[in-house]
Structures are given as C-alpha cells and as structure tokens.
Amino acid sequence: MPLRNPLLKVSVIVPTYRRPADLARCLAALQRQSRAPDEVIVIARGDDEMTHAALRDPAVVPGTLPLTVALVDVPGQVAALNRGLDAASGDVLAITDDDAAPHADWVARIAAAFEQDPRLGGLGGRDWVHEKGRVLDGERQRVGKVTAAGMITGNHHLGVGDAREVDILKGANMSYRRDAVRALRFDVRLRGTGAQVHNDMAFSLSVKHAGWKLMYDPRVAVDHYPAERFDDDQRFKFNDAAFYNASFNLRLIMCETLTPAGRWAFVAYSTLIGNRADPGFVRALSLAFERGGVALALRKWWVGLRAMRGAWQEAVR
Incomplete structure (x- = not known):
C-alpha cells in the first residue's frame, strides 16, 4: 500500500473530455504512485456521458483511489481547471492531462520538492511525448524561458539535467503550492472552446510575477500521449x-x-x-x-x- 506523507496534502487535478481510454490509463498510473495522492479530482462536463460511464466502471476507477468527480458546464480547459482549483483541498495542487500517465514517483517527488523549499510556488517536469508510435527523444538544457522581448523557449518534453528555475510550466505536468495560487485562476479571456492554448503559460507567469519561484525538474516525469481534441484545434491540421x-x-x-x-x-x-x-x-x-x-x-x-x-x-x- 502506497504511503501518504503527513506533512503536505497533495491534490491531483485531471480535466477530461471524451477520452475514456486515456483517462483510464491516467488513473491507473495514479493508483501506482509510491506516495499516494491525498485526493484525485477529475473534472468532467455534465453532458460527457462516455466519461461518466467510464467513471462508473470499477475497472477504470480502482476502489482505493481517493477520487472525486467535479462537474463543469462551461466548455474549455480554463473552466475545467478553475473548477478543479475550487474543488481541491490540498496544500499542493498537481495538474496533469487525461492523456498523460505520471511516473510512479511523480507525487512523491512533487511533495518532497514543496516540503524542502518554502519559496517554491510551482514545479514542472518532463513530459515524455509518445507520438506516431515513437517517443520524441532529445536533450535540451534550456527549458521554459521567456526573454524580455517575449521570445519563448518551451522544450519541457526534452529537458535534461538538474532541477533549475524557469519562467513557464507546461500544463501536462505542473504543480502549485496552494498559498501561491490562492486567489489566482486561469484567465477566462483566453480564446478557444477546448484546449485554450497557452493557458498554462499565462497561469505560471502570474505565479512567477507574484514573486514565487518556478522550478523544472526532468525527474518529475509523465508519459504524454497527445490525444484527439474535440474543438477547432486539431494539432497538426491548420484551421x-x-x-x-x-x-x-x-x-x-x-x-x-x-x-x-x-x-x-x-x-x-x-x-x-x-x-x-x-x-x-x-x-x-x-x-x-x-x-x-x-x-x-x-x-x-x-x-x-x-x-x-x-x-x-x-x-x-
């Protein structure tokens, strides 16, 4: 049985929409954590029957997983994430996508990082992208930076080396201290009916500009299987x-x-x-x-x- 750390309560937030197989893989990965999350909050649309059917299936939701389903009626990831922030009760709010599978030590590493550094406001890590039957591999030292003129380096899926301070985190693998985001929410002005691209950038920059430290540690890892989007943004097709x-x-x-x-x-x-x-x-x-x-x-x-x-x-x- 995975152990819970009594020092910090960790809530895992997973927004989902019409991806029951991906969600099942994500929940199975959370069940295998060496340090169990204190709660897992899945945010689902009220009209998403295929997701609700999956969540009623004991093969999808292990009985020992501390799962709560939070409903949202407004389309888009921003509304879902804000609903998750409102529903979560943890000291640390760990966010991942339904098409990601956190590594077994993900929660343990997140909890340890926040316990060790009281100035740490946000933590991200590598998302190992599985695409077209292969893993996108590579090594980058520069990750998650924004220059004074707004030139952006992502590379969260390719980062290697030691933990280091960054400017922006990636939504598939980012965690925040509750005290750093207590009054903060994802920006509802962002456009889109589904992914609302760059909402993670806006949120992490807000935490950074409030004076908190943002860190990237490639050992805090998830496997990421970019799945179909149910909006205008189809990833590889121009719209x-x-x-x-x-x-x-x-x-x-x-x-x-x-x-x-x-x-x-x-x-x-x-x-x-x-x-x-x-x-x-x-x-x-x-x-x-x-x-x-x-x-x-x-x-x-x-x-x-x-x-x-x-x-x-x-x-x-």
Missing part, C-alpha cells in the same frame, strides 16, 4: 479559428506581462519575424520557399496580425 485563438492568447499574455519596452519589441519581432509555429512576415516567406505553399504561409501571418490587433485591444481595456 483559421484555432490558429487565431492560439495566436491571440499568446499575444495577450505577452502584452500584459512584458515591460512597455519589451511589449513593443515583442510586437515588432512577432509581426516581422515570429517563429515556425506563428510566423511573422519574413518567416512566412522563408517557410513558403522552404516547404512550398506561399498562400498558406501568408495566411498564417495575416491571421496572426489580426490576432495581435485583437489581443492589443483586450490588453489596453
């Missing part, structure tokens, strides 16, 4: 609405968190250069010649430009 939403969210976050000088640098850089996922004008032309498809490359740039305008208007309200 105007999904691209606009993700671009709007990123730009809103940067416009509100950077210094005035950094904000203007970000606007100029993202409009002219950008990155491969969200190209500026010059990068769009470069990708068009590299891959073909001038129309699609320029379309992405134009959608991103509209998103910048919308985000700027929202930020200065």
